[in-house]
């Protein structure tokens with residue numbers, strides 16, 4: 529006699545629409561691709577800041593001001609900032625979906641995550657593209673010594 533397949537029961541909690549289909553596939557692909565790119569970006573970041581030249585001893589206000597005066601490092605840091613934030617937030621989104629069972633609690637956490645991510649990306653980007661080590665209207669006694677030569 530042929531064995532009878534068991535009846536399948538419906539999942540206890542329906543999977544939310546946002547985690548289905550195409551969006552789910554893109555999110556999976558994005559995590560893998562951004563993960564590989566982030567490994568390259570972060571190891572370059574650590575190599576340049578901790579090993580290259582005088583290594584860790586070179587990191588001071590002038591070092592950061594010098595890096596942020598270069599469009600290359602501005603765009604490098606921008607890419608690292610946005611990819612790291614979206615990668616991390618996307619991972620947290622899945623963890624919240626998996627573990628926060630109460631719908632109101634889940635929605636609150638997801639919104640807190642979205643708001644925190646947007647604030648950090650916006651503020652981080654503003655720093656990278658508007659940073660001025662020697663603002664013209666600042667009190668000279670508050671400016672770093674590197675501004676004396678300008």
Ligand code: HEM
Pocket residue numbers: 570573574577578587592595601605608609612651652653655656
């Ligand atoms: C001991 C380890 C680290 C040191 C000493 C360090 C040092 C620095 C310094 C001096 C800057 C200023 C700008 C620049 O150098 O480009 C910076 C910016 C930045 N670092 Fe690191 N970093 C470290 C680890 C990391 C790691 C692991 C990440 C991983 C995501 C990271 C992400 C960033 C980002 C995104 C910025 C730009 C932030 C912004 O101004 O918006 N850093 N870091």
